[in-house]
Amino acid sequence: MSENATTDVEATAFEATAPSSPSGAPALRLRDLRKHYGDVRAVDGIDLTVERGEIVAFLGPNGAGKTTTIDMLLGLARPTSGTVHVLGRDPEEAVARGEIAAVMQSGGLLKDVTVRETVQMLAALFRSARPVDEVLDRAGIADIGDRMVGKCSGGQQQRLRFALALLPDPKLLLLDEPTTGMDVEGRRDFWAAIRTDAAQGRTVLFATHYLDEADAYADRIVLVSKGRLVADGSAAEIKNLASGRVVTATLPTTSEVELARFPGVERAERRGSRVFLRGKDSDAIARHLLTATDARDLEITSTGLEDAFIALTGDHTSTENGSER
Numbered sequence: 001m002s003e004n005a006t007t008d009v010e011a012t013a014f015e016a017t018a019p020s021s022p023s024g025a026p027a028l029r030l031r032d033l034r035k036h037y038g039d040v041r042a043v044d045g046i047d048l049t050v051e052r053g054e055i056v057a058f059l060g061p062n063g064a065g066k067t068t069t070i071d072m073l074l075g076l077a078r079p080t081s082g083t084v085h086v087l088g089r090d091p092e093e094a095v096a097r098g099e100i101a102a103v104m105q106s107g108g109l110l111k112d113v114t115v116r117e118t119v120q121m122l123a124a125l126f127r128s129a130r131p132v133d134e135v136l137d138r139a140g141i142a143d144i145g146d147r148m149v150g151k152c153s154g155g156q157q158q159r160l161r162f163a164l165a166l167l168p169d170p171k172l173l174l175l176d177e178p179t180t181g182m183d184v185e186g187r188r189d190f191w192a193a194i195r196t197d198a199a200q201g202r203t204v205l206f207a208t209h210y211l212d213e214a215d216a217y218a219d220r221i222v223l224v225s226k227g228r229l230v231a232d233g234s235a236a237e238i239k240n241l242a243s244g245r246v247v248t249a250t251l252p253t254t255s256e257v258e259l260a261r262f263p264g265v266e267r268a269e270r271r272g273s274r275v276f277l278r279g280k281d282s283d284a285i286a287r288h289l290l291t292a293t294d295a296r297d298l299e300i301t302s303t304g305l306e307d308a309f310i311a312l313t314g315d316h317t318s319t320e321n322g323s324e325r
């Protein structure tokens with residue numbers, strides 16, 4: 001979590017009495033958005049437009065800048081430079097109007113009150129809130145309204161946070177790694193509730209480092225790494241990025257810029273003395289390496305979604321998270 005991060009309850013506790021947002025404005029518009037902490041470029045120039053009604057996965061490894069971006073969308077952190085517009089407004093204004101709400105990773109729940117009482121307490125803070133029974137129902141927890149929060153599973157607590165976020169009937173819902181630590185069944189039930197609700201037209205952006213979650217639940221995947229956007233498309237398009245092959249070779253001196261100019265190379269990466277060249281025509285890449293360079297120890301492999309994730313984000317640790325389905 002980054003500076004000024006707060007609980008979901010605080011993030012959603014605003015008045016929801018506003019007229020509708022400027023018509024035609026996209027749900028989100030980020031332009032050259034940056035957030036630096038000293039030398040750390042947590043967010044390093046993100047351009048992104050999310051249209052209304054989209055379900056977007058903000059996918060990236062640990063430290064990619066997902067939470068920092070979400071904090072800026074909620075007005076909890078101020079950009080170093082660049083702009084953020086939420087439904088055509090400044091984030092603070094959109095939050096105050098109840099047009100955007102968030103389900104954060106953890107925190108913000110009292111253990112010794114019931115699920116229903118929790119929703120009632122927060123509803124009382126809004127000048128205008130959806131009925132308690134309606135949000136419990138939408139979050140799929142109407143049947144556990146009398147259960148103490150402390151007795152709820154992690155998945156049920158997360159659906160309670162979802163219910164709280166629904167109170168102002170936001171047009172845009174942000175979820176920051178909402179299923180961290182949940183078991184498979186909890187994740188499935190949580191996403192079933194989100195998908196059913198989103199089918200009514202709510203825009204959803206969720207941060208995750210679970211590849212399978214992005215693939216299964218998003219219409220669109222925005223892949224981020226080291227504060228930058230590295231790929232943006234449907235799950236099928238992101239998978240297509242992986243439909244080529246990777247030619248790996250030992251080639252100590254050539255720079256990534258030069259490698260990217262080799263025939264057939266769509267993406268080039270160096271790790272130490274090994275180079276990873278991705279492209280649809282692996283024969284052309286291999287031929288060039290063997291005839292025009294000093295490359296040795298060539299290997300040609302086909303890629304999957306996880307390989308694409310690693311190649312695009314440079315992350316070598318988080319893919320075990322994506323294998324569970």
Ligand SMILES: Nc1ncnc2c1ncn2[C@@H]1O[C@H](COP(=O)(O)OP(=O)(O)OP(=O)(O)O)[C@@H](O)[C@H]1O
Nearest residue numbers: 001002003037040042061062063064065066067068
């Ligand atoms: N308040 C802060 N001060 C200094 N550095 C920060 C601060 N908040 C975040 N960072 C750094 O910014 C980078 C991005 O962090 P961020 O939490 O946005 O990543 P993330 O993609 O959400 O990661 P995770 O999946 O682990 O939650 C990291 O290197 C992090 O250490």
